[in-house]
């Protein structure tokens with residue numbers, strides 16, 4: 001009997017999440033998370049964290065040494081321009097992921113550690129890297145290029161890569177299914193609104209633009225990231241504010257977005273505060289939604305014809321208020337939301353557009369682990 005289980009590892013800077021899935025259907029056999037790596041009360045480092053994951057799997061009766069395991073699928077944040085497909089990891093691939101560390105200094109090192117430990121634990125198994133950037137590698141050159149000196153850009157690999165790719169891939173395919181169409185037949189705007197947030201324009205299953213760029217800082221307003229701003233803000237803060245590059249990096253990535261605007265990065269709390277008349281929370285919500293609307297307009301123009309707009313991730317799946325405000329009064333673009341359907345809470349993929357809406361509006365719970373498992377399994381399936 002061929003092995004049919006895939007272990008998905010998502011190794012972040014301070015946590016390791018894992019799921020064990022039974023393929024090809026993707027039933028979940030085990031899942032968990034080891035947190036606070038390197039912090040008080042947590043494992044000392046990623047090595048220790050992976051040993052804990054291996055222990056938890058054994059406790060669940062599905063040990064890492066199981067012969068039913070077909071492969072390990074690793075989420076890898078940055079694949080640069082080299083990795084446009086899921087890739088079986090060998091020493092050369094690992095070295096290439098290492099070379100991309102300057103482009104993703106917070107993420108790729110943790111991903112590499114995860115790969116190394118999993119290889120040590122199961123040297124016989126295929127280890128597959130699934131890249132967050134890969135789905136966006138189809139962007140045309142004019143969408144991927146910044147309008148800066150070409151030689152400088154090429155020397156330092158400065159271009160738009162995009163992130164959250166497994167989510168955009170999964171959700172754009174799922175919405176086609178919801179419309180009983182093949183992905184190649186539909187043009188979709190995906191709004192992945194979580195703690196990190198990104199939008200993408202997907203034409204016939206192929207990504208043609210996305211809001212994140214060289215790093216996940218560009219684009220939409222996020223929990224703690226500013227998203228788009230005039231790059232001269234950086235020079236101004238350095239020259240006039242006397243801030244260092246690292247200070248500004250921390251400000252824009254960790255102290256901005258919703259948190260910077262109102263002191264709260266959780267949309268639930270912002271909703272509660274708005275209900276009590278809190279002005280700062282209202283402004284944060286309005287800035288957030290205004291940016292989402294701008295991207296909907298931009299991607300409508302990029303795509304020409306939009307068949308569906310789909311909301312996903314923590315805010316997109318749960319906040320009826322954000323969805324309603326993002327699409328309010330867009331009847332001239334053929335977008336009409338059914339307020340009753342929008343307000344219904346559900347955990348399943350669903351349409352929330354009004355019966356006559358030319359553009360379908362949907363909420364689709366994202367499932368990055370399932371997408372990683374499917375891409376991994378498709379490479380190793382015998």
Ligand code: AMP
Nearest residue numbers: 194195265266267268313314315318319
């Ligand atoms: P994610 O990164 O996809 O896990 O999304 C996390 C974010 O989703 C949180 O920071 C919250 O802002 C948001 N979120 C989760 N649940 C809700 C909810 N019921 N209503 C509004 N926002 C929510």
